[in-house]
Amino acid sequence: MxxxxxxxxxxxxxxxxxxxxxxxxxxxxxxxxxxxxxxxxxxxxxxxxxxxxxxxxxxxxxxxxxxxxxxxxxxxxxxxxxxxxxxxxxxxxxxxxxxxxxxxxxxxxxxxxxxxxxxxxxxxxxxxxxxxxxxxxxxxxxxxxxxxxxxxxxxxxxxxxxxxxxxxxxxxxxxxxxxxxxxxxxxxxxxxxxxxxxxxxxxxxxxxxxxxxxxxxxxxxxxxxxxxxxxxxxxxxxxxxxxxxxxxxxxxxxxxxxxxxxxxxxxxxxxxxxxxxxxxxxxxxxxxxxxxxxxxxxxxxxxxxxxxxxxxxxxxxxxxxxxxxxxxxxxxxxxxxxxxxxxxxxxxxxxxxxxxxxxxxxxxxxxxxxxxxxxxxxxxxxxxxxxxxxxxxxxxxxxxxxxxxxxxxxxxxxxxxxxxxxxxxxxxxDGRAGIKIVGRVKDMVNRGGVHVPGVAVEGVLREHPNVAEVAVVGEPDPVLGERVVAVVVPAGEPPTLDDLRDLARTAGLTRGFEPDRLELVEELPKTPTGKVRKRDIEEALARRAADPAAR
Known part of the structure; x- marks a missing residue:
């Protein structure tokens, strides 16, 4: 070498x-x-x-x-x-x-x-x-x-x-x-x-x-x-x-x-x-x-x-x-x-x-x-x-x-x-000769043709006082192609799906960006640097969607 x-x-x-x-x-x-x-x-x-x-x-x-x-x-x-x-x-x-x-x-x-x-x-x-x-x-x-x-x-x-x-x-x-x-x-x-x-x-x-x-x-x-x-x-x-x-x-x-x-x-x-x-x-x-x-x-x-x-x-x-x-x-x-x-x-x-x-x-x-x-x-x-x-x-x-x-x-x-x-x-x-990251190409959720940027939605949902951590991912859906799922680690009393949807609308997110479903978890899978392993979450949701007994 x-x-x-x-x-x-x-x-x-x-x-x-x-x-x-x-x-x-x-x-x-x-x-x-x-x-x-x-x-x-x-x-x-x-x-x-x-x-x-x-x-x-x-x-x-x-x-x-x-x-x-x-x-x-x-x-x-x-x-x-x-x-x-x-x-x-x-x-x-x-x-x-x-x-x-x-x-x-x-x-x-x-x-x-x-x-x-x-x-x-x-x-x-x-x-x-x-x-x-x-x-x-x-x-x-x-x-x-x-x-x-x-x-x-x-x-x-x-x-x-x-x-x-x-x-x-x-x-x-x-x-x-x-x-x-x-x-x-x-x-x-x-x-x-x-x-x-x-x-x-x-x-x-x-x-x-x-x-x-x-x-x-x-x-x-x-x-x-x-x-x-x-x-x-x-x-x-x-x-x-x-x-x-x-x-x-x-x-x-x-x-x-x-x-x-x-x-x-x-x-x-x-x-x-x-x-x-x-x-x-x-x-x-x-x-x-x-x-x-x-x-x-x-x-x-x-x-x-x-x-x-x-x-x-x-x-x-x-x-x-x-x-x-x-x-x-x-x-x-x-x-x-x-x-x-x-x-x-x-x-x-x-x-x-x-x-x-x-x-x-x-x-x-x-x-x-x-x-x-x-x-x-x-x-x-x-x-x-x-x-x-x-x-x-x-x-x-x-x-x-x-x-x-x-x-x-x-x-x-x-x-x-x-x-x-x-x-x-x-x-x-960003209007100042710089950039603002809004998501990953593979993080986009394709909801009925609307491309939902997961990171942008997460930034809004994270402001809820009862959300400790959140990952927004896609879940297979027979009609929409993918549904928007908010996977949340709660802080105290868990938020409801309506809470999160109201927060998204109040923040002025594009219609269709709000979560379709809320998934509560104790922790999110992460890499050693703290990045969320969204692929792991998406694969788990896809397996569940494909298994009628798990629904």
Whole structure:
């Protein structure tokens, strides 16, 4: 396997000419900050779920040393340029050291979620050809190290299992001993330094359907993605950044690790999310910027409202999931800040983002406007751009875009239309040169020829005080084709169908968008990033509709 540039074409050369890509890597950033600001705090490692003890604090000099030792340790395990190193960790300081240690010697990092099941774990390790897997002994009732140990005889490419923690399976290696205590110095090894267009990451998406896809990124595509956070917000070495987004996904990588490194600031890691804990960290370390998804931002807001801390936050950014319409006002009320929206994918990171100076309610009406090195367009079902001001299928292109899917060039090619990447999202113009996501192409419910955008209906129904969570999906119907079903996790006394239909009409939704049926459930099936697995719900409803005995 090779980590050398997989695709160098005229478009990529243009990115270099325009300064959207660079001739350096994140390791050059690390070297620069270790030289210019060696005593600046680079990483805070805070653990309360995986272990106990004082926070681990790494200055840039400390981080530089740990990364070089990790790189030498990987080399001693036989890892070379282009080899794959799987990473199944939580948000901990070892994550940064491992990722950059791999980068130092040109190895390719393969991150995936801590909650990934055994079947998908085996798929990822086999598909990626990982030579080394690094994970933890246990967390949240999971034992990922034991799971991987149990499948090693079925993975011929996997040479080593390295474990963070005390419970190390037989035949596995301890992280500190294997990767932080090499018998040789990195400078004494004859290793070729990677280039900026080399492959650096294969991130496996959680996906809402099917097997995870391995999304390939170079140092430069990740640089463009991280820059899409740093530049619009004007982040510097004075900033202290955090995110509870798990490092198995792109949000954790970009906003918890790469953006702080690019800016020369401080990254604060916490191994699990707790609203009170994160606010304490914000107070103690002076966190200035946080990217928090809507699924947990509500808890963060309410905890600060109930138990205020003195914090230095200057930006709160949210995305990955639809932002409830009432949330921006609550952020402004409690923190005195506008909530800045961000939209992107594993394939392209943050494509659009809100800016300082945008209206306080920007996140209600917009998912931001594109960064300078990304383009967006809206097209109809025929693939042609829609008339100005009209909604359509969202397509993007530019310097953020991934290099393709691991061992599936055909799938990636099928997502490209004349060089534009079809995101699968539906969007409308926001009137400010940006976009607002209104749903997924496959989320549309075809009710008698009326295409009902599930996300738009969910945004309205979520405002009902007795709705904790809601998913709007289609259910087979012999007359309409599909009926609109509101699948609701109630908060307290469940709402009635009439309650929800009245709410939809009062909000001015298009006639026919209101739910035809209400389904009450205790929880919604979700991916590790909190996205609802609508396909699972739809398949369950379809099976029930096809089985007369289940009606």
């Amino acid at each position: 090779t980590g050398r540039p997989e695709v160098i074409n005229a478009e990529h050369r243009r990115y270099h000419e325009l300064g959207w890509w660079r001739r350096e890597t994140f390791l050059d950033d690390l070297d620069r900050w270790a030289r210019e600001a060696p005593d600046r705090l680079a990483v805070v490692g805070h653990c309360w779920e995986t272990s106990r003890g004082p926070d681990r604090l790494l200055t840039y000099a400390d981080l530089h040393d740990a990364v070089n030792r990790c790189a030498a340790g990987l080399a001693e395990l036989g890892v070379r340029r282009g080899d794959r190193v799987a990473m199944q960790l939580v948000n901990q300081w070892q994550t940064t050291v491992l990722a950059l240690g791999c980068g130092r010697i040109g190895a390719v990092v393969v991150p995936y979620f801590i909650a990934t099941g055994a079947s998908d774990t085996e798929w990822i390790l086999r598909r990626s050809g990982a030579r080394v897997a690094v994970t933890i002994d246990g967390v949240r009732g999971l034992e990922p190290a034991a799971v991987i140990a149990g499948m090693r005889d079925r993975l011929p490419d996997l040479r080593h299992l390295v474990v963070v923690g005390e419970n190390v399976p037989e035949g596995a290696l301890r992280f500190d001993e294997a990767l932080l205590a090499p018998s040789v110095r990195l400078d004494d090894l004859d290793l070729e330094r990677p280039g900026p267009d080399d492959l650096f990451q294969i991130m496996y998406t959680s996906g809402t359907t099917g097997r995870p896809k391995g999304v390939r990124h170079s140092f430069n595509t990740l640089y463009a993605m991280a820059r899409g956070y740093v530049d619009p917000l004007g982040l510097t070495g004075e900033d202290v950044m955090t995110t509870p987004c798990v490092v198995g996904g792109q949000g954790g990588w970009l906003y918890g690790m790469l953006a702080p490194l690019l800016a020369g600031g401080t990254a604060v890691w916490a191994d699990a999310f707790d609203a009170a804990d994160l606010l304490d960290l914000a107070h103690d370390y002076g966190i200035t910027v946080a990217y928090i998804t809507p699924s947990v931002l509500g808890d963060f807001i309410e905890e600060q409202d109930a138990n205020p801390r003195k914090v230095r936050l200057r930006y709160l950014v949210s995305g990955s999931l639809p932002i409830p319409p009432a949330m921006p006002a609550r952020v402004h009320e409690v923190f005195g800040l506008p909530l800045l929206p961000l939209w992107g994918m594993t394939e392209n990171g943050g494509v659009t983002i809100g800016r300082p100076g945008d209206p306080d309610d920007i996140a209600v009406h917009s998912d931001g406007r594109p960064v300078d090195w990304m383009e967006v367009r809206l097209v109809g079902d025929d693939g042609r751009p829609v008339p100005e001001g009209q909604p359509g299928r969202l397509e993007v292109r530019g310097a953020n875009m991934c290099l393709g899917y691991q061992d599936d060039d055909a799938l990636f090619a099928a997502s490209l239309h004349d060089g534009w990447f079809a995101t699968g999202d539906l969007a409308r113009p």
